[in-house]
Amino acid sequence: MGFSTRQIHAGVTPDPLTGSILTPIYQSTTYAQPSVDAYMSKGFSYSRAGNPTVRALENKITDLENGVDTTCYGTGMAAVQAVLLTFLNAGDHLLVSDVAYGGTYRFCMQVLSRFGVDIAFADTADPDAVRAAMRDNTRMIFSETPANPTMKLSDIAALSDIAKSAGAVHCVDNTFLTPYYQRPLELGADLSLHSTTKYMDGHNATVGGSVTAANQELGDALKFMQKTAGVIMSPQVAWLTLQGCKTLSVRLERQSANAQAIAEYLEAHPKVAQVAYPGLPSFSQYDLACSQASGFGAMLWFEVKGGVAAGKRLMDNIELWTLAENLGSVESLITHPVTMTHADVDPAERARVGIIDGLVRLSVGLEDVEDLIDALDQALAAA
Numbered sequence: 001m002g003f004s005t006r007q008i009h010a011g012v013t014p015d016p017l018t019g020s021i022l023t024p025i026y027q028s029t030t031y032a033q034p035s036v037d038a039y040m041s042k043g044f045s046y047s048r049a050g051n052p053t054v055r056a057l058e059n060k061i062t063d064l065e066n067g068v069d070t071t072c073y074g075t076g077m078a079a080v081q082a083v084l085l086t087f088l089n090a091g092d093h094l095l096v097s098d099v100a101y102g103g104t105y106r107f108c109m110q111v112l113s114r115f116g117v118d119i120a121f122a123d124t125a126d127p128d129a130v131r132a133a134m135r136d137n138t139r140m141i142f143s144e145t146p147a148n149p150t151m152k153l154s155d156i157a158a159l160s161d162i163a164k165s166a167g168a169v170h171c172v173d174n175t176f177l178t179p180y181y182q183r184p185l186e187l188g189a190d191l192s193l194h195s196t197t198k199y200m201d202g203h204n205a206t207v208g209g210s211v212t213a214a215n216q217e218l219g220d221a222l223k224f225m226q227k228t229a230g231v232i233m234s235p236q237v238a239w240l241t242l243q244g245c246k247t248l249s250v251r252l253e254r255q256s257a258n259a260q261a262i263a264e265y266l267e268a269h270p271k272v273a274q275v276a277y278p279g280l281p282s283f284s285q286y287d288l289a290c291s292q293a294s295g296f297g298a299m300l301w302f303e304v305k306g307g308v309a310a311g312k313r314l315m316d317n318i319e320l321w322t323l324a325e326n327l328g329s330v331e332s333l334i335t336h337p338v339t340m341t342h343a344d345v346d347p348a349e350r351a352r353v354g355i356i357d358g359l360v361r362l363s364v365g366l367e368d369v370e371d372l373i374d375a376l377d378q379a380l381a382a383a
């Protein structure tokens with residue numbers, strides 16, 4: 001069946017008790033067991049270890065990502081943390097994309113590093129650089145593609161091959177494109193991760209995360225960590241995310257079309273110094289964008305001529321676009337990563353990987369594109 005059919009029907013069936021077409025919010029801590037011998041015969045024991053509403057979402061995401069099993073978490077960062085803590089031990093070497101969400105960088109530098117994991121940041125856009133950075137004890141490659149906020153792409157198939165030949169796990173943060181446009185497991189990755197906060201929910205209503213595994217052994221290891229570390233998603237968040245997933249393809253198509261029009265508008269604007277959007281032929285990795293994903297997504301960034309001061313004037317004065325963290329929602333958002341999402345990344349490292357001080361990030365929503373462009377036009381005129 002096609003993606004749009006599966007995003008609605010996969011993982012859910014009308015409630016057997018009442019016929020409720022939506023999976024109920026199973027707000028229960030514990031589950032009565034029929035007898036000692038039949039413990040867990042209905043699949044649930046205690047909501048830290050598993051919850052029927054959360055399970056429905058996990059099954060839906062497994063289907064959409066074309067994986068084997070999924071675990072859902074209280075936040076996207078809980079998902080990142082679960083992956084890193086499940087598959088790495090003291091003495092192991094970890095390779096992380098040198099451009100990644102600031103929270104991932106912060107967790108690696110300020111938490112994981114305390115536990116004896118040797119962390120290196122590599123240019124995952126360049127498979128040769130990754131190959132050269134591999135060591136005998138490399139146990140994981142963690143890539144994010146497109147990367148937040150520079151939009152740099154990593155070649156998922158090439159990195160997966162490198163990881164496989166080293167016996168390492170390759171985890172892809174697939175938040176920006178979602179399984180509608182990009183399915184890392186089909187390209188050879190072992191794990192596909194989401195901040196479901198973003199497009200999977202899509203309505204600025206929740207925070208959550210998910211990890212889909214390509215095989216049951218990896219899936220079981222993540223399930224174990226989900227209950228042991230106590231990082232499971234709540235049933236209300238799972239329920240809202242279940243509803244969000246049903247419109248994923250429609251939202252993504254329209255948001256991406258809006259983003260394409262906005263990127264083209266910005267590229268032609270005399271006050272714009274540069275624009276990065278994978279759907280522009282001028283984008284340095286346009287060919288890779290076309291070959292490993294079926295769409296370009298709705299995230300982009302640009303720099304206003306006049307640098308940081310002009311960019312700040314634009315962000316402080318723009319109408320319609322909300323100045324806020326988050327991305328992927330129906331509301332269009334504008335963000336200054338250097339002071340917001342990536343403030344904890346070392347300034348020299350930010351500069352080295354292209355997170356320039358004047359970078360203005362756009363998460364394009366579902367409003368009428370003419371209105372979004374009008375607002376940008378007015379703000380650029382005043383910048």
Ligand SMILES: Cc1ncc(COP(=O)(O)O)c(C=O)c1O
Pocket residue numbers: 075076077078080101103144148173175176194195196197207208209326
């Ligand atoms: C690419 C990416 N991964 C992970 C996260 C972390 O997700 P959350 O904010 O849900 O913890 C974010 C948050 O912005 C993100 O952009």
